[in-house]
Amino acid sequence: MKRAFSIGVILVASVLTSNIVFGQQTSSAVQVVTFGVARTAQMVVRSLNSAPEGRVLALNSETQTLQHRLAEISAKVTFSAKTLPAAGTHQRESLIAPAPGTDLNSTSWVRGNDGCVQTDLRTFLEEKESSPTGISSLVFTITD
């Protein structure tokens, strides 16, 4: 009898203690959030200015920024002109420049790899007056 009474006292005390120690009222709800990243590629030309200066047409494009999530990228520059400029008459500047004398039409300009997150391309074209009528467009294509 004494033992049962002692056990009863201990049980009551432990219940009271837990209420005092925790003293918390809680309620929880859970949500499962699913996410992922797919392969993407997008490029935008920030600005493209053509400023004829006398008999020299300068086509100057400012920084083009590209972003990709592809395993490998290449940027292709093509342009439309009434007549193609002769190889070697152009000057262009890019982070990865094509070999001198490379025909700019349908030529891969930039080839990167997984580590390439953002690439700035600066392209500067200058035509001599003896060259064709002009460059009507520049098309940058990013592909894998």
Place this chain on the structure above:
Amino acid sequence: MKTVTSILLLAVAASSGLKAQSDGSSVTQSVTIEVKPITKISVSGNPNPLIVSDAVAGSNLTSVSDANTKYSLTTNLDNMKIVASINDKMPAGTMLMVKLSSSKGESAGTVDLSGAVTPVDVVTGISRCSEVNQSISYTFAANAEVSQLPTQSRVVTLTLTN
């Protein structure tokens, strides 16, 4: 004489009966009442999958959001708050953020859960109220260094607590 005595006795008995009826009878009951602390929160389900499938050239971070789920709560306690935690950290280069609206408490706005294995406050100052269908908005963002990430999940726990 006998008849008179009988009549008298009958009269006494009858009057005793009437007196007993007019005394009435009553009983009592003791009714014990108590309102226990109430704390309840529920959600309407899981958000739609958050899949980044586009890149914004020139921007390092691309994000996608979902605000289709709701939460409801009831509490009769003061100074309650909602905290949120995630079961595992988000992959490198990604972020998971949550925003809970509240008409009775103060929302912490958009809260970063990316590393919130320990609960963080998302709504505070909730006192003795019920809220129904309050908006939950999730935003998943990935920077450009994340080339591709297979679809995976995290469990977010919302807890109403004091």
